[in-house]
Amino acid sequence: MADVLIIEDESIIRDAVARYLERHGLSVKGVESLEAALAEGPLGNHDLILADMRLPGRSGLEVIAEAGATPVIIMTSYASIDSAVEAMRKGAVDYVAKPFDNEELRLTVERALREHALQRQNAALKAQVNADYPVDGIVGRSGPMKQVFERVHRVAPTDTTVLILGESGTGKELVARALHDRSERRDGPLIAVNCAAIPDTLIEAELFGHEKGAFTGADRTREGLIEAASGGTLFLDEIAELPPAAQARLLRVMQESEIRRVGASQSRHVDVRLIAATHRDLPKLVEAEAFREDLYFRINVMEIRLPPLRNRPDDIPELARFMLNKACRRLNRPAMTLGDDALAAITAHDWPGNVRELENTIERAVILADNDTVSVEDLALPGTSRDPDNANADLSLEEYFRAFVRTHEGHLTETELARRLGISRKALWQKRQRLGLPRPRQAG
Ligand SMILES: Nc1ncnc2c1ncn2[C@@H]1O[C@H](COP(=O)(O)OP(=O)(O)OP(=O)(O)O)[C@@H](O)[C@H]1O
Numbered sequence: 445m446a447d448v449l450i451i452e453d454e455s456i457i458r459d460a461v462a463r464y465l466e467r468h469g470l471s472v473k474g475v476e477s478l479e480a481a482l483a484e485g486p487l488g489n490h491d492l493i494l495a496d497m498r499l500p501g502r503s504g505l506e507v508i509a510e511a512g513a514t515p516v517i518i519m520t521s522y523a524s525i526d527s528a529v530e531a532m533r534k535g536a537v538d539y540v541a542k543p544f545d546n547e548e549l550r551l552t553v554e555r556a557l558r559e560h561a562l563q564r565q566n567a568a569l570k571a572q573v574n575a576d577y578p579v580d581g582i583v584g585r586s587g588p589m590k591q592v593f594e595r596v597h598r599v600a601p602t603d604t605t606v607l608i609l610g611e612s613g614t615g616k617e618l619v620a621r622a623l624h625d626r627s628e629r630r631d632g633p634l635i636a637v638n639c640a641a642i643p644d645t646l647i648e649a650e651l652f653g654h655e656k657g658a659f660t661g662a663d664r665t666r667e668g669l670i671e672a673a674s675g676g677t678l679f680l681d682e683i684a685e686l687p688p689a690a691q692a693r694l695l696r697v698m699q700e701s702e703i704r705r706v707g708a709s710q711s712r713h714v715d716v717r718l719i720a721a722t723h724r725d726l727p728k729l730v731e732a733e734a735f736r737e738d739l740y741f742r743i744n745v746m747e748i749r750l751p752p753l754r755n756r757p758d759d760i761p762e763l764a765r766f767m768l769n770k771a772c773r774r775l776n777r778p779a780m781t782l783g784d785d786a787l788a789a790i791t792a793h794d795w796p797g798n799v800r801e802l803e804n805t806i807e808r809a810v811i812l813a814d815n816d817t818v819s820v821e822d823l824a825l826p827g828t829s830r831d832p833d834n835a836n837a838d839l840s841l842e843e844y845f846r847a848f849v850r851t852h853e854g855h856l857t858e859t860e861l862a863r864r865l866g867i868s869r870k871a872l873w874q875k876r877q878r879l880g881l882p883r884p885r886q887a888g
Pocket residue numbers: 581582583584610611612613614615616617618619681723766799800803874
């Protein structure tokens with residue numbers, strides 16, 4: 445039974461409210477002042493507090509300050525919106541204006557209790573997830589992952605630029621999100637941009653914004669993604685794919701904390717923390733003059749290296765179970781288990797596409813499985829499938845993709861190529877990574 449504390453100096457109101465709420469199944473205690481309430485113990489011991497805005501010598505606002513996580517509803521005898529607004533600003537969850545309708549009061553109390561219970565449940569779930577996985581839902585207990593978690597803990601609260609390195613699908617974006625969530629900027633936006641997925645011709649306008657008329661088709665002034673991230677974090681995935689002009693602009697933003705939209709004459713102040721990621725060897729690109737050295741030094745302040753799955757086989761069984769639960773939840777299926785043969789095959793497989801590939805394989809297996817145990821056949825892993833035709837079919841699809849891309853990449857844009865293949869630009873880019881078909885770099 446929820447426990448409600450009423451702090452109200454007018455005994456007639458206090459008793460009437462207490463009796464009414466008790467009749468509706470709540471356990472209620474009434475006191476006449478904040479002092480009397482505190483004499484009984486901390487206010488946080490209660491599930492909800494109903495407090496008068498004007499208490500003897502005190503303000504209801506002091507109750508809010510004492511209540512900690514317990515929700516406070518303010519009762520105000522002047523239906524003056526000012527004091528109610530002030531109370532809400534100070535953290536009251538709601539207010540009721542006296543004289544109030546009993547039914548309305550009850551509904552307000554019940555809603556506040558419900559929301560508080562939900563918040564507590566969420567906090568408990570989050571604590572559970574954090575206890576299971578040291579960093580916000582990132583699975584891994586192997587030595588290399590422990591080092592990653594240690595770095596994340598250390599670096600997240602600072603405002604330092606972070607460079608996340610790792611093969612495709614190793615969890616770079618997940619780490620970027622964890623860094624944001626554990627930083628002072630967590631209430632600000634996190635804007636994630638995959639530089640490889642935006643056509644070169646659009647990337648500057650997308651990132652830096654543009655003025656009306658800056659180029660053909662710019663029919664209005666638009667804020668860019670960097671400005672949208674102001675007050676928060678900008679995650680630039682695949683930063684090595686940024687064309688040279690955008691690299692130069694980004695460097696200026698980082699040096700001066702100022703951004704100039706394409707076509708603008710004035711700069712604007714921006715306050716973003718940059719987290720960058722790439723699967724490429726940046727020093728090599730710097731050597732080949734494909735990536736600016738000064739920008740490399742700017743972004744490489746703190747490095748987090750994500751190990752590929754093949755270097756942490758100990759994590760594979762736990763990751764596989766995690767992905768299985770995730771897929772069942774997403775696909776609305778009752779919980780399933782992994783058969784011993786499936787687990788053995790998963791552990792033995794090489795996973796060139798890392799965790800993303802493991803996740804996709806398991807999701808497909810959940811769809812294909814016809815009972816609640818995923819078998820090795822359901823996984824349809826190349827080389828382990830007991831149906832050789834299946835493996836061949838997969839192979840020929842890949843061969844087709846390879847041939848199509850190689851034949852057309854010279855004369856089609858990436859957007860057009862993706863459209864002709866019936867997939868998104870990001871999917872095309874990911875498939876290129878997986879099959880080792882990097883996009884030819886464009887001149888200039
Ligand atoms: N350690 C992990 N624990 C749980 N899930 C993970 C882990 N690593 C990756 N994942 C999941 O795998 C998928 C791919 O991860 P993510 O997008 O972060 O990889 P990435 O390195 O950014 O890939 P890319 O460079 O190809 O964009 C996501 O669904 C992510 O949630």
